[in-house]
Amino acid sequence: MTEVLTLKNVTKSFRQKTAVNNISFSISKGEVVAILGPNGAGKTTTISMILGLLRPTEGEVKLFNRQPQEKQVREKIGTMLQEVSVMPGLKVREILELIRSYYPHPLPVKDLVNLTGLTEEDLKTRAEKLSGGQKRRLSFALALAGNPELIIFDEPTVGMDITSRKRFWQTVRTFAAQGKTIIFSTHYLQEADDAADRILLFKDGAIAADGAPAQIKARIAKPSVSFTAAPDISLEPLYHHSEIDDIYRKNNRVYVQSSNTDRVLELLFQEKLGARDIQIERGKLEEAFEELTSTTKEAI
Ligand SMILES: Nc1ncnc2c1ncn2[C@@H]1O[C@H](COP(=O)(O)OP(=O)(O)O)[C@@H](O)[C@H]1O
Numbered sequence: 001m002t003e004v005l006t007l008k009n010v011t012k013s014f015r016q017k018t019a020v021n022n023i024s025f026s027i028s029k030g031e032v033v034a035i036l037g038p039n040g041a042g043k044t045t046t047i048s049m050i051l052g053l054l055r056p057t058e059g060e061v062k063l064f065n066r067q068p069q070e071k072q073v074r075e076k077i078g079t080m081l082q083e084v085s086v087m088p089g090l091k092v093r094e095i096l097e098l099i100r101s102y103y104p105h106p107l108p109v110k111d112l113v114n115l116t117g118l119t120e121e122d123l124k125t126r127a128e129k130l131s132g133g134q135k136r137r138l139s140f141a142l143a144l145a146g147n148p149e150l151i152i153f154d155e156p157t158v159g160m161d162i163t164s165r166k167r168f169w170q171t172v173r174t175f176a177a178q179g180k181t182i183i184f185s186t187h188y189l190q191e192a193d194d195a196a197d198r199i200l201l202f203k204d205g206a207i208a209a210d211g212a213p214a215q216i217k218a219r220i221a222k223p224s225v226s227f228t229a230a231p232d233i234s235l236e237p238l239y240h241h242s243e244i245d246d247i248y249r250k251n252n253r254v255y256v257q258s259s260n261t262d263r264v265l266e267l268l269f270q271e272k273l274g275a276r277d278i279q280i281e282r283g284k285l286e287e288a289f290e291e292l293t294s295t296t297k298e299a300i
């Protein structure tokens with residue numbers, strides 16, 4: 001596996017706010033990865049650090065084993081950011097030609113038009129006259145102009161109509177099929193599930209889960225038994241039971257995930273963990289995700 005991107009213990013703090021808190025992950029060539037999380041989870045901050053637009057307060061970001069700002073890196077990546085800004089005064093074709101000229105192996109304008117849904121008419125239009133949708137398509141075309149190996153999109157489909165969305169994901173699939181690496185952020189579970197083969201679930205500036213969509217869905221939707229226990233109690237005995245899928249602590253409670261919650265209850269008593277205030281939580285995917293996303297709190 002060839003690593004395209006590595007983050008090691010990356011933290012970003014803005015004065016009193018820690019937007020990203022000690023995250024580490026690697027992405028290999030050809031992966032399509034969704035950074036999924038609610039507003040404020042740290043998605044844009046993370047993407048900005050990956051792109052070298054923000055410097056981490058601590059930790060290290062490596063792209064193609066180099067610093068994000070290096071020229072050899074910039075030539076290999078294409079990006080579409082949340083805020084679309086276009087160059088006024090120039091026609092769409094001129095902007096495309098200008099950006100293409102920065103890259104050693106740019107895609108032909110004709111391909112960019114076909115891939116993004118821009119029209120011949122759009123090419124003749126001055127950037128400042130473009131509608132929101134046209135601007136978005138131009139920005140998509142600019143992301144692809146250099147025929148990048150790694151494409152990074154920050155909430156790409158926000159504000160797109162259904163037709164544009166379809167075309168967008170179709171193009172992403174085309175690029176993925178060519179072995180390109182794609183990273184996109186979204187706050188829609190459905191979108192991450194449909195488009196990505198791996199989800200990094202962000203919450204409060206940290207990675208709450210990392211895995212295939214099916215794993216993530218199972219993790220957030222699986223029933224669990226939760227309880228409070230003395231902090232010094234060892235949960236070790238529970239780890240030896242194969243019926244248990246996961247054990248974690250959240251908000252001073254212990255959660256034991258298993259599809260067989262009756263068995264978990266038996267084990268709690270059998271292992272004499274002193275569990276109190278026991279609750280059984282039935283996981284429903286959308287609800288679980290909503291709950292997860294709505295409990296995002298402002299760090300102090
Ligand atoms: N320049 C900044 N100064 C202060 N706080 C910021 C700045 N940028 C982002 N934040 C805060 O960091 C947190 C994460 O923001 P962001 O990365 O934009 O989240 P997301 O893209 O997931 O919605 C938010 O609480 C946001 O208010």
Ligand SMILES: [Mg+2]
Binds near residue numbers: 043044045082154155
């Ligand atoms: Mg954002």
